[in-house]
Amino acid sequence: MQDPAPIGLSLPQLAASRCNLCWRGRRSSSFTIKPGLQTLMTLAIKEHEQHERLEKLKTLFGLPVNKAKLTSQRTRLKNQNGFHLCRLGREVYTFVSTSRMSGSLLNMFSKGTKRKFSDGDEEISDESLVGARVASSYSLQRQSLLDMSLIKLQLCHMLVEPNLCRSVLIANTVRQIQEEMTHDGSWHMVAEAFCSAGQSPSERLVATEVLCRSREQDAEPKLFSVISYEGCREEEVVADETLCSVSVSDTVSNVCLAGRIGQCWEKSELSGVERDEEALEDSRLGSGEDEEIDTKDRASTESPKTIGQVFGTFEIKNGSPGPDSALEELFSDVDTSYYDLDTMLTGMQSAPKMGPYDILDSLAPSHSSPSIVSTPNCRSDLNELDHIMEIIVGS
Amino acid sequence: MHFSTVFSLRVSLSCRAGGGGNDVQWCFSQVKGAIDDDVAEADIISTVEFNHSGELLATGDKGGRVVIFQQETENKSQPQCRSEYNVYSTFQSHEPEFDYLKSLEIEEKINKIRWLPQKNAAQFLLSTNDKTIKLWKISERDKRPEGYNLKEEDGRYRDAATITTLRVPVFRPMDLMVEASPRRVFANAHTYHINSISVNSDNETYLSADDLRINLWHLEITDRSFNIVDIKPANMEELTEVITAAEFHPHQCNTFVYSSSKGTIRLCDMRASALCDKHSKLFEEPEDPSNRSFFSEIISSISDVKFSHNGRYMMTRDYLSVKIWDLNMENRPVETYQVHEYLRSKLCSLYENDCIFDKFECCWNGNDSVVMTGSYNNFFRMLDRTQRRDVTLEASRESCKPRQVLKPRRVCAGGKRKKDEISVDSLDFNKKILHTAWHPQENIIAVATTNNLYIFQEKVN
Numbered sequence: 025m026q027d028p029a030p031i032g033l034s035l036p037q038l039a040a041s042r043c044n045l046c047w048r049g050r051r052s053s054s055f056t057i058k059p060g061l062q063t064l065m066t067l068a069i070k071e072h073e074q075h076e077r078l079e080k081l082k083t084l085f086g087l088p089v090n091k092a093k094l095t096s097q098r099t100r101l102k103n104q105n106g107f108h109l110c111r112l113g114r115e116v117y118t119f120v121s122t123s124r125m126s127g128s129l130l131n132m133f134s135k136g137t138k139r140k141f142s143d144g145d146e147e148i149s150d151e152s153l154v155g156a157r158v159a160s161s162y163s164l165q166r167q168s169l170l171d172m173s174l175i176k177l178q179l180c181h182m183l184v185e186p187n188l189c190r191s192v193l194i195a196n197t198v199r200q201i202q203e204e205m206t207h208d209g210s211w212h213m214v215a216e217a218f219c220s221a222g223q224s225p226s227e228r229l230v231a232t233e234v235l236c237r238s239r240e241q242d243a244e245p246k247l248f249s250v251i252s253y254e255g256c257r258e259e260e261v262v263a264d265e266t267l268c269s270v271s272v273s274d275t276v277s278n279v280c281l282a283g284r285i286g287q288c289w290e291k292s293e294l295s296g297v298e299r300d301e302e303a304l305e306d307s308r309l310g311s312g313e314d315e316e317i318d319t320k321d322r323a324s325t326e327s328p329k330t331i332g333q334v335f336g337t338f339e340i341k342n343g344s345p346g347p348d349s350a351l352e353e354l355f356s357d358v359d360t361s362y363y364d365l366d367t368m369l370t371g372m373q374s375a376p377k378m379g380p381y382d383i384l385d386s387l388a389p390s391h392s393s394p395s396i397v398s399t400p401n402c403r404s405d406l407n408e409l410d411h412i413m414e415i416i417v418g419s
Numbered sequence: 420m421h422f423s424t425v426f427s428l429r430v431s432l433s434c435r436a437g438g439g440g441n442d443v444q445w446c447f448s449q450v451k452g453a454i455d456d457d458v459a460e461a462d463i464i465s466t467v468e469f470n471h472s473g474e475l476l477a478t479g480d481k482g483g484r485v486v487i488f489q490q491e492t493e494n495k496s497q498p499q500c501r502s503e504y505n506v507y508s509t510f511q512s513h514e515p516e517f518d519y520l521k522s523l524e525i526e527e528k529i530n531k532i533r534w535l536p537q538k539n540a541a542q543f544l545l546s547t548n549d550k551t552i553k554l555w556k557i558s559e560r561d562k563r564p565e566g567y568n569l570k571e572e573d574g575r576y577r578d579a580a581t582i583t584t585l586r587v588p589v590f591r592p593m594d595l596m597v598e599a600s601p602r603r604v605f606a607n608a609h610t611y612h613i614n615s616i617s618v619n620s621d622n623e624t625y626l627s628a629d630d631l632r633i634n635l636w637h638l639e640i641t642d643r644s645f646n647i648v649d650i651k652p653a654n655m656e657e658l659t660e661v662i663t664a665a666e667f668h669p670h671q672c673n674t675f676v677y678s679s680s681k682g683t684i685r686l687c688d689m690r691a692s693a694l695c696d697k698h699s700k701l702f703e704e705p706e707d708p709s710n711r712s713f714f715s716e717i718i719s720s721i722s723d724v725k726f727s728h729n730g731r732y733m734m735t736r737d738y739l740s741v742k743i744w745d746l747n748m749e750n751r752p753v754e755t756y757q758v759h760e761y762l763r764s765k766l767c768s769l770y771e772n773d774c775i776f777d778k779f780e781c782c783w784n785g786n787d788s789v790v791m792t793g794s795y796n797n798f799f800r801m802l803d804r805t806q807r808r809d810v811t812l813e814a815s816r817e818s819c820k821p822r823q824v825l826k827p828r829r830v831c832a833g834g835k836r837k838k839d840e841i842s843v844d845s846l847d848f849n850k851k852i853l854h855t856a857w858h859p860q861e862n863i864i865a866v867a868t869t870n871n872l873y874i875f876q877e878k879v880n
Contacts, residue, residue, distance in 0.1 A: 165767070169713055172771055185523045185549075188611055188630040189661045189680050190776045193717045196659055200713060 479529025628665035682719030793852025
């Protein structure tokens with residue numbers, strides 16, 4: 025049983041999906057909450073028809089149907105003692121790729137099942153020198169640890185206040201890794217990929233406040249931090265200056281602040297419809313949208329791609345104009361009440377702490393494929409996630 | 420939640436004062452809680468505490484309920500009988516709340532219960548969730564007045580014309596009724612989540628600690644408290660350390676300690692100044708450079724601190740070890756015990772599944788000779804300080820036979836697994852023992868698994 029290919033979700037998608045997925049049932053589900061199983065890839069599809077449905081959805085959106093992957097996941101899940109659907113806090117489910125280090129994680133949960141994960145070895149099989157192997161696996165480990173930590177930080181935005189101790193400890197770990205990477209010089213490489221020129225990497229040692237935004241009502245209560253991207257839809261966000269003020273903070277690169285996103289959404293929803301339909305058909309982000317970038321805004325790389333995708337999914341959920349009959353059929357029994365604008369807005373406002381999103385984006389190297397940020401698959405995986413969640417919620 | 424005794428038995432032993440040495444064997448006594456494996460979240464036990472006499476055992480759960488067990492008084496005719504604990508009172512201590520200002524829920528989970536020393540017939544305890552502390556009075560009623568002059572037994576007033584003689588009510592025995600009533604509610608003093616409460620030895624004040632602040636309360640005054648420690652930085656960006664636990668000294672009413680997420684313990688003297696930001700003593704062990712990793716800081720974070728009963732030592736629990744500190748020596752602990760060193764190589768996985776953030780508690784026995792703490796796979800560890808011995812025991816349904824002696828368990832870290840050993844990879848990290856309590860005088864321990872409470876007693880040959 026090999027480690028399945030990671031379903032990477034970039035943070036904007038997580039943010040978007042998070043909004044879409046917030047629901048109120050605290051003890052509603054038949055699932056036991058195991059906060060410790062946060063980063064397992066989850067697919068607790070219990071019934072065959074749900075699985076079929078998922079396959080259907082994937083086909084619809086042009087996703088590779090990977091029965092083997094699902095099967096292996098399910099099998100593995102069944103092997104785990106007392107496994108239940110994983111969710112982060114009370115709202116968020118996640119498809120976070122098991123990082124390379126976590127092969128042994130699943131060992132810990134399945135009694136007696138011994139798994140060797142050999143992905144790491146395969147990757148570096150080219151290198152003949154043992155020393156080089158060690159070094160690169162160390163940096164690989166470090167990178168995956170960084171990714172993991174950043175995901176953890178953002179995903180503590182639950183309905184209940186996150187555990188401050190945990191957040192601080194994770195933030196300290198991230199800082200420690202950052203410092204080490206700075207000294208190594210590898211930080212510079214990462215930072216360069218994402219930041220505007222003129223800021224030295226060391227300045228970008230992340231402030232705790234941004235990493236795990238405190239509960240204190242900050243001086244800027246109006247501003248949300250949203251992830252920044254290469255591809256963006258500035259028009260939607262920046263459309264109305266009075267509603268959405270966008271600015272870049274000095275302390276952290278690429279901090280993208282979009283104020284009162286709810287209003288932005290409201291406004292942009294209408295304008296975004298056509299674009300979203302297009303995007304839906306593509307099922308692939310990336311090059312198409314990059315070309316739309318407004319050159320003058322490139323430097324600041326503001327405006328979340330999230331919003332577009334949120335609209336995209338928002339679109340679907342409301343059975344928006346022109347859906348396939350197949351789509352309709354699939355979503356016929358989905359409760360769309362969750363996806364009312366109100367719900368989304370409330371969900372959004374309940375945790376205005378998306379500071380770490382931008383950090384992740386600036387820190388996670390785009391070149392390493394197993395990392396969490398994998399843009400090409402974003403949209404499809406986001407949809408997949410949403411649909412799976414619908415299925416599960418509906419069940 | 421219903422606590423029904425699954426197995427209860429009378430163990431024919433004589434009680435022994437709470438010493439822990441000399442081949443103490445532990446045997447099963449009782450288990451409380453539902454049998455089925457499907458754990459309802461509300462039933463997850465979140466705190467366990469004996470009262471000062473050991474007669475009462477309180478548990479709090481995630482659903483905001485408190486269940487109190489009472490030790491049956493020993494049968495005088497059979498002095499060999501060890502008494503058992505039965506449900507005494509159950510009440511809903513905290514309700515879930517919603518903070519409208521921040522759009523955040525406030526969990527009703529009981530974080531800590533602390534008993535007050537008994538002053539009269541009633542018992543008092545403090546229970547706290549993330550934001551609010553409540554003082555509960557638990558009182559018994561076993562008599563009621565009967566024979567009112569003007570009222571019937573059911574409460575209706577008698578027709579005045581029919582009253583011809585005077586009748587004075589008398590108290591007659593009734594079935595025992597245990598009432599719990601909230602006497603004080605100490606609210607709105609904490610911005611962050613309360614992690615500890617500790618009653619002062621003066622029996623008038625207590626402290627409550629959250630992630631960044633410690634407040635001092637008077638038990639009679641609910642509308643204000645004094646802030647005695649505040650480690651919140653002016654700029655939250657600089658926050659790197661939080662308070663994880665705090666406790667008053669058992670005899671000195673001016674002294675308290677608090678532990679931090681960086682592995683330091685600060686002892687403060689309230690006589691020195693009103694605000695105890697400046698510590699009187701700082702207990703910190705220098706880091707071992709050979710063990711340094713990305714997780715060093717996380718595993719050094721102290722999850723619990725407890726003074727010994729004699730007040731000379733304190734014990735701290737971090738992720739992998741238990742340390743005993745002499746209050747007079749700040750630069751290193753006097754004793755260090757490894758709880759589950761075999762996990763050191765698994766730290767990354769434990770970080771990923773968040774187990775590395777589990778907060779284990781620890782406790783002393785009555786005469787401070789043995790300490791106990793929990794681990795994974797429903798294991799718990801007894802560390803004998805005088806004999807320098809330690810044992811790992813398991814709280815499981817398999818060893819629930821009456822009077823069954825607990826067999827020591829061993830975990831095999833790697834290599835060849837011997838018979839009866841468990842390999843690290845087969846440990847169940849969902850089954851963790853975070854909360855344990857030791858009877859203040861006897862060798863009776865209460866161990867909380869996820870939703871069950873196990874009571875073990877000592878076996879004496």
